[in-house]
Amino acid sequence: MAVSPPICDFGAAMPDFTLPDPDGTPHRLEDLRGANGTLVMFICNHCPYVQAVMDRIVRDAAELQRDHGIGVVAISANDVADYPQDAPEHMKAEAQKHGFTFPYLYDEDQSVARAYGAECTPDFFGYNADGALQYRGRLDASGRSAGPPDAQRELFDAMVQIARTGTGPRDQTPSMGCSIKWKS
Template sequence: MALTPSNMLPLGTTAPSFTLIDTITDKPISLEHTKGTHGTVVMFICNHCPFVIHVNEGIVKLANDYQAKGIGFVAISSNDVVNYPADAPYLMKLNAQKHQFPFPYLYDETQEVAKSYDAACTPDFYIFDNDSKLVYRGQLDDSRPNNGIPVTGNDIRTALDALLNGEKISESQKPSIGCGIKWIQ
């Protein structure tokens, strides 16, 4: 498996709008619906990627810790489900239920949302402020499957804490690394 890093969308970019089907509720969910009062975390994930599987519990804990503080969360899967059937929407729903996702898990069938965010890998993380401007993009933390470093979410937690405290978020941000998004051919 080849490792793919984030493309690192320019800071200050306005969050691209979307409306996608939430695989948990089967209802359309928009970016506006997922926004928090203080900011929003947009995550590109999938069911089968070992890098995502490695951090699933960590992203659930992160969302549970920060949603009460006014941070919205949404996860999106944009993988080609014809060639990667483990990422099919009905399995996304089962995965979300298994891990008790406290956020919508949306299916980007056309891959247009992933392209608009310049998403490259799973997991890929973006934090937008309350004006929908990008303030962080990159890794959850330094943990990777089999590297022995525990999943803490430190990089995103540091950025979210700075956002909530009105402090400047460091522009020195490490790209996320994972499986490349499975693009439709």
């Protein structure tokens, strides 16, 4: 069942965290922040909405990091007891397969996903340099399958605007995807 998160709560503070990568190495949010903003993405391996745009996520993240001073991090918070394909060893393989230029972290107790209010995969949170939320929209017009190759890069464009001005676009279309698989 597809889930859409709420609209952007402009100015909401970026919740702090320290989470491990699939090898168990801890990563602190403070070390992941970019000079001009930070993009926190909740994704997972098994979701068809994420898989449909994985190459676009990787492309946009690399360009935001390289050219716009945006820090990028991906987090998987799904219950791996019910969704074993989202377990850390599979996260590591997924990151290598797609050439992630950003850390892919595991939120085992789901506390970080709850702190952010993440609801689906993919769920994108774009913060300005001060750590104030400015974007909570979709990547582009893609759904369970990739949108047209020339689809407007909504997330990318919003993050570039945030990097330049500190504020995100007022008009945002919510992301859509699989619900976070919460532990019972």
